[in-house]
Amino acid sequence: MPDADLSAASAEKGGRAARAAALPALRAAIDRIIPADAWPAGWEGGVREYLTDDPIAADRDLLWAWPELLSLAARLDDEARRTGAADFAALGVDEQDAILAMIESGSGARAFDALRRVSWEGYYASSDGRHPAGLDMVGFRGAPEGVTPIEPEPLKTVTAAQVHSHYDAIIVGSGPGGGVAAQVLTAAGKHVLLVERAPYLRADEIRGDHLHGKRNAVYWPTVGPGPGHPRVAQTPDGDRLIDGTGDAGLYGLNADTIGGGTRIWQGMAWRFMPEDFRMASLYGNPDGASLADWPVSYDELEPYYTKAEWELGVAGEEGGLTSRTPRSAGYPMPAMGTEPSRELLGSAADRLGWGWGPIPLAINSQPWDGRAACVRCAQCIGNTCPVDAKNGSQSTFIPRAIATGLCDLLPDAEVVEVRDGVGAAGVTIMADATKRPVELTVSADVVVVSAGAVETARLLLASGLGNDHVGRYLHDHRTATVLGHAAEPVKPYIGPGHSVATLDHVHAATVPWGGGVIVDLMGLLPLTSAGQPGPGTPAWGARHKEWMRGGRANLFGVFAMGQEIPMPTSRVTLASVKDRWGRPGAALRKEVHWTSQQVEDGLAVQGATWLAAAGITDIRRQGGPATASAAGEHSCGTARMGTSSDNSATDPYGRVWGSHRVVACDSSLHPTNGSVNPTLTIVANAFRVAENLVAEWPR
Ligand SMILES: Cc1cc2nc3c(=O)[nH]c(=O)nc-3n(C[C@H](O)[C@H](O)[C@H](O)COP(=O)(O)OP(=O)(O)OC[C@H]3O[C@@H](n4cnc5c(N)ncnc54)[C@H](O)[C@@H]3O)c2cc1C
Ligand code: SF4
Structure with a gap:
């Protein structure tokens, strides 16, 4: 009988038969993670196809999961037999739920997590051409109705x-x-x-x-x-x-x-503030930090910012977000139109006396440079644009x-x-x-x-x-996400993603070390939402599925991004491991200076203040302090x-x-x-x- 230590390789070798034998128990369990209601249960709604028909998943992506799933299937059948049943699939749903709950909270937690993760990936994620039922259930469409994605003219290349x-x-x-x-x-x-x-x-x-x-x-x-x-x-x-x-x-x-x-x-196309070019002069260098002034000032870079906005194509609005960055020209395109989250947070900012505005985006708010205007699809960030409106x-x-x-x-x-x-x-x-x-x-x-x-x-x-x-001096930004519950859905499945921002906590008394920007949280993909049920919502089962249909849309929040204070010890060096050409790969080391931690903590507090002023309840910081990777976007x-x-x-x-x-x-x-x-x-x-x-x- 396979166990949890079974290696991916041996699971793969003898795996076809073992996988097939495990499917009845797995199917029954998956249909308890995502039970049938007006919408299909997990297995028929997409997980069967993901687990058994998708060769990329079967032979590559899910090699990590199969040992866990096989061990879980064996355990489920063992537990069922202890009750006198033939196997797990033969049990009633209440008995199945009781066994799953016992395994989830006990020694089988890892295998249970694998099952839940695979179930969500199969039901709520579009991949390799699959379009599972969960997407229709939550109303997610990749492109708005009536929009036919275009393929831009390929760039001329040489051999x-x-x-x-x-x-x-x-x-x-x-x-x-x-x-x-x-x-x-x-x-x-x-x-x-x-x-x-x-x-x-x-x-x-x-x-x-x-x-x-x-x-x-x-x-x-x-x-x-x-x-x-x-x-x-x-x-x-x-x-x-x-x-x-x-x-x-x-x-x-x-x-x-x-x-x-x-x-x-995503195309957020900001100018740095004049102070950002003088960090060492303004803030000194606390122990271990290596802040430096730029060898160029904001004023010297300003003409190039204008050129960048016009050559790239930025849609923006002069006002609350531009008052501290003097400009020699306006934006080439008007800002993207409004949406409920901008209205909600904009009024809250007004109540708080904070400046705010639509985020400048390198996205065509109108036809530009021979390409179409944005059609506000639901999956902008991380994807190419279906109408080539992203610059x-x-x-x-x-x-x-x-x-x-x-x-x-x-x-x-x-x-x-x-x-x-x-x-x-x-x-x-x-x-x-x-x-x-x-x-x-x-x-x-x-x-x-x-x-x-x-x-x-x-x-x-x-x-x-x-x-x-x-x-x-390898560094990035520090981030904090603050979530809560909105009385009405404010982030429907439309793009581009982030819409509204405040810069009031940049080089301000409220957040130390230069602080950062706070924006509305982008709409989450269904798979991401599945992993973040609101307080009081169970992490699987009928109520989780109901929440995906309803309460999920009320999950709202803000995302803050601020200064990371560079350190000489955070660096790229050459590793002993070699790449495909026999050249050394990169070794990445990141240390987090205490001042960086203060930036993200300060921004999280301000983010929570903004949400509270907007009437958001159940406010919580996601995941505590950010543990940024050594490198990133x-x-x-x-x-x-x-x-x-x-x-x-x-x-x-x-x-x-x-x-x-x-x-x-x-x-x-x-x-x-x-x-x-x-x-x-x-x-x-x-x-x-x-x-x-x-x-x-x-x-
Ligand atoms: C999903 C996502 C969302 C983002 N959203 C925003 C946003 O809203 N606003 C914003 O300001 N920034 C955003 N960014 C970050 C932004 O894309 C980066 O800041 C920017 O691309 C960095 O530009 P770069 O020229 O330094 O390097 P890159 O864009 O990383 O380009 C480097 C290129 O060099 C190639 N390359 C590497 N090594 C070699 C080699 N040895 N030989 C040949 N080619 C090589 C790489 O394949 C790569 O294409 C986002 C990034 C991602 C991935
Ligand atoms: S710019 Fe972004 S939101 Fe607009 S259509 Fe393109 S990918 Fe979608």
Whole structure:
């Protein structure tokens, strides 16, 4: 009889028969986790198909679960036989519930959790083309009725054989940093090779999968780097080895795809506050912290912010959220229209005397740049857009660069080494990386490294470039989520997600160390809601299912995001584990400074105040203090800009100290990461860095 220690491999080997034998007990148990009512029970509503018909689930994703499920099935039948029944399926539902409750609260808790998790994944998550009953039950649609998703015109790419031996510039990574560099350099007549390690995926391959999409990333993320990209997370509990197919949070994944994170982002497009550029001057440096002033001020960056908003396409409104960031131009598009959460929190902010407004979003609130307006679908964040209304590197900067005829975009190609030299720089590329890899050696006047905060540091370190500051000061943002119960549903299944914000706790007396922004919680995917039943709602069974249909819609909250105080000991280094090319993977270490903890705690208190003023009840902070992964979607700082090689990895224009022809141009340059999402600042700074590169082209 299989037991809980059965390895995934042996479960797989002898597993087909064992799995089939376990199905009657599992089916009966799944139908108690999600019992039938007006809607089908769990098994027929989607879990059968998930467990037995989906080859990706059966042969890959659920290998972890089967040993648990097999052991649970055996236990359920054993317990049933003790009562004189033939097996678990033969029992009445009350007796089945009693056995499940006993196992849940006793020695079988782990196996029970596996069963519940698999049941929810099968019933409430769309994945691999499945559309289970739970989605219709809660009224979730991927795209609004009548909207037919479109596939944008594919970007023109080059093959390995078409790559030239020399370019004016080689750009590593196609995220917002790399995309802006490509646009600016090609506009100046430079011939560039834009290298992206992710293969080219169609938009519909990165949309609507609630298990593999980046929003939940339960298994093998679609926008992960895939197998052969190990990292080591140096956690307080010891080193953990994770591959690019594994836990996206622990891995510190942003998104590897054409356009980097901006292909699937939420698009919150903030300017940093003037104070964000002077953190060391304003707050000093408490023990162990390494706050730094930027080598550029808000006033100097302001023209680039305006350019970033117009080149990217941002929908926003001047008013409560812009009064502290002087502007030389308005937004190119009006803000996205209102929704119930904005109305509720806006009136509450008025009662509290707080400033508020619609969040500036890099989303088309009206047709823009030859693309359609947003249709407010329910799954914006973590997905590509069904109508291509989301503005990112892939829909703005890169197409413009390619349109000049001077940008060769090479996907599925990883730069594994950068070489610097007095006369020329160069790279080694593994092209056709997921097919039949071929090694290319290409030279250039300049190499621009825009691979994101972790990979830029890894590549520089592995190439022996830069000083001891490279890789240090890895930081992100601190976050806090506060939940509660709204009298009326305020977050229906419409997009884009976050809608309203207050910046009153940024560099204010209420939250120390620069504080941060507070926004309304985005609408949760059904699978996420299933795991967060409100107080008093059981975690499975008929009442849980009823709550999913009704009370779930009243779950509401706010999300706060604020300063993480950088530390030199939080860093990217080279691990001993090797990637698919035999190059060292990244080791990630994150220490949390006590001041960072004060930021998130302070924001949580203010978030609760906002919710209370909005009449929300049952207010609670989710999960206590945030235990941020070492890296994530907002990672930055690993090649920080500064005025001297004594305190930074690059000069004020991203030129790597000690190198002749290597420039960093992405989130790694941020000395500190502001009190809001970072990408508009990455874009603005990239325009500044790239324009300077053109002006001071290395001879
Ligand atoms: C779901 C989601 C939601 C987000 N929402 C927001 C938001 O609302 N607002 C906001 O400001 N930010 C948001 N972000 C964060 C934002 O996407 C990042 O801040 C931004 O993408 C970082 O830009 P970057 O240029 O530094 O790097 P990236 O965007 O990470 O781009 C780096 C690229 O380099 C490629 N690469 C890496 N190594 C190599 C190599 N060796 N060779 C070739 N290519 C390589 C990677 O595959 C990747 O495509 C979100 C991110 C995600 C994933
Ligand atoms: S909500 Fe986001 S993904 Fe959906 S249509 Fe609008 S921009 Fe596109």
